[in-house]
Amino acid sequence: xxxFSLFIKDWKSELxxxxxxxxxxxxxxxxxxxxxxSIGQEKISEYLTGGLLWVVIFFSAMSGLSRxxxxxEERGTTLTLQLIASPSNIFSGKLIFNVLLVFLMxxxxxxxxxxxxxxxxxxxxxxxxxxxxxxxLGIAVSSTIIAAIISKAxxxxxxxxxxxxxxxxxLILTLLELTKFAIDGETIGDSYVELFVLISYDVIMLTASYxxxxxxxxx
Amino acid sequence: xxDFSSQxxxxxxxxxxxxxxxxxxxxxxxxxxxxxxxxxxSGKSTLSKIILGLISPTRGKVIHKxxxxxxxxxxxxxxxxxxxxxxxxxxxxxxxxNILFFQKIRGIEPDIEKSKFLFEQFGIYDRRxxxxxxxxxxMKQRIKFIFALIHSPGLLLFDEPTSNLDTxxxxxxxxxxxxxxxxRIVIIASNESTDLGLCTKTLDVEQFKTKEN
Numbered sequence: 001x002x003x004f005s006l007f008i009k010d011w012k013s014e015l016x017x018x019x020x021x022x023x024x025x026x027x028x029x030x031x032x033x034x035x036x037x038s039i040g041q042e043k044i045s046e047y048l049t050g051g052l053l054w055v056v057i058f059f060s061a062m063s064g065l066s067r068x069x070x071x072x073e074e075r076g077t078t079l080t081l082q083l084i085a086s087p088s089n090i091f092s093g094k095l096i097f098n099v100l101l102v103f104l105m106x107x108x109x110x111x112x113x114x115x116x117x118x119x120x121x122x123x124x125x126x127x128x129x130x131x132x133x134x135x136x137l138g139i140a141v142s143s144t145i146i147a148a149i150i151s152k153a154x155x156x157x158x159x160x161x162x163x164x165x166x167x168x169x170x171l172i173l174t175l176l177e178l179t180k181f182a183i184d185g186e187t188i189g190d191s192y193v194e195l196f197v198l199i200s201y202d203v204i205m206l207t208a209s210y211x212x213x214x215x216x217x218x219x
Numbered sequence: 220x221x222d223f224s225s226q227x228x229x230x231x232x233x234x235x236x237x238x239x240x241x242x243x244x245x246x247x248x249x250x251x252x253x254x255x256x257x258x259x260x261s262g263k264s265t266l267s268k269i270i271l272g273l274i275s276p277t278r279g280k281v282i283h284k285x286x287x288x289x290x291x292x293x294x295x296x297x298x299x300x301x302x303x304x305x306x307x308x309x310x311x312x313x314x315x316x317n318i319l320f321f322q323k324i325r326g327i328e329p330d331i332e333k334s335k336f337l338f339e340q341f342g343i344y345d346r347r348x349x350x351x352x353x354x355x356x357x358m359k360q361r362i363k364f365i366f367a368l369i370h371s372p373g374l375l376l377f378d379e380p381t382s383n384l385d386t387x388x389x390x391x392x393x394x395x396x397x398x399x400x401x402x403r404i405v406i407i408a409s410n411e412s413t414d415l416g417l418c419t420k421t422l423d424v425e426q427f428k429t430k431e432n
Contacts, residue, residue, distance in 0.1 A: 005323035009309075016311045076307040080366075082273055083301055084324050086293040093324075218275065
């Protein structure tokens with residue numbers, strides 16, 4: 001409940017300041033436009049479109065998800081948060097906020113890919129949406145804990161994608177593989193190894209994040 | 220009187236190679252107003268943050284007890300109230316929204332009557348629905364006191380409590396300090412002689428600065 005109240009505070013703050021939503025919307029618009037311009041009249045393969053989807057998702061996440069902690073640090077309200085909630089509640093509140101933001105962002109990106117790219121045809125929709133769900137959770141958890149780490153650093157903007165890349169790489173590679181399977185029309189049963197990798201990634205990142213957050217949060 | 224106690228056990232703080240203070244041992248009990256004095260840069264704010272568990276000391280520890288039981292660090296925020304010049308609230312919310320959000324995040328049911336009472340006491344009830352970004356520095360200082368008092372903590376720590384306040388604001392703060400000091404632990408970290416004049420005991424950080432290296 002405390003974490004949910006923190007999430008509500010963050011969400012209302014976001015609706016008033018539009019710090020992350022505007023950045024994400026502009027980034028999505030610009031990247032997809034650039035891809036469309038560079039493709040022109042050429043027809044690209046299904047696999048390449050699937051890969052581009054996760055490239056856009058990765059970089060969009062990098063442009064807006066650090067907000068959860070960076071904005072608190074920039075406004076000097078980190079101390080205020082430390083005085084009103086325990087580290088685990090703070091992390092949970094920020095995680096709920098980022099999960100919602102990732103889902104909204106990625107649904108918009110996926111929707112735009114479906115309507116703008118002819119070659120983006122998913123034969124196994126069940127597998128695609130299951131991977132999408134688990135992938136989004138993984139992105140949200142990883143980006144939240146990385147945001148907490150980089151919020152204390154001086155060069156926040158540069159550090160975020162640099163630090164995120166190695167942590168998100170196993171997730172993105174698995175998601176690329178699963179998207180390829182979904183395009184080929186393979187079933188969930190055929191892809192259980194990759195799905196287990198995704199579930200394991202989410203569980204490991206979530207556990208590690210809760211264990212580490214206390215140390216990251218305290219000066 | 221609230222059953223709350225705080226004890227500083229052998230606290231030493233070193234930043235890099237610079238010794239801030241060494242081996243502080245001190246006890247705080249309710250019903251008394253304590254002062255932390257020292258010149259600028261002497262470590263008053265650092266000691267305040269250590270007492271509140273916001274930073275870890277290089278050596279030593281601070282133990283807080285409520286009703287005889289030691290408070291675990293994860294729960295300490297429920298027992299402390301803090302005001303300082305480097306504390307910032309949320310500018311995009313109104314003063315009233317700030318206080319309501321803080322109560323909800325603390326997991327307590329918003330106490331409208333108490334909130335109203337404190338807003339009136341600090342003379343900002345009429346401006347409660349203004350965004351905080353429109354507040355003057357003195358008004359922001361007043362809202363920080365409401366933030367510190369709203370959950371009735373056992374330990375109140377005021378770092379430079381009267382900065383940015385006008386005479387009326389200072390009088391209100393002094394009255395609050397005296398009232399709170401009767402039943403809880405109140406600690407004032409300040410250079411102002413009028414602030415420290417309220418204190419019954421004073422801990423001078425300068426006394427714990429012995430040269431190292």
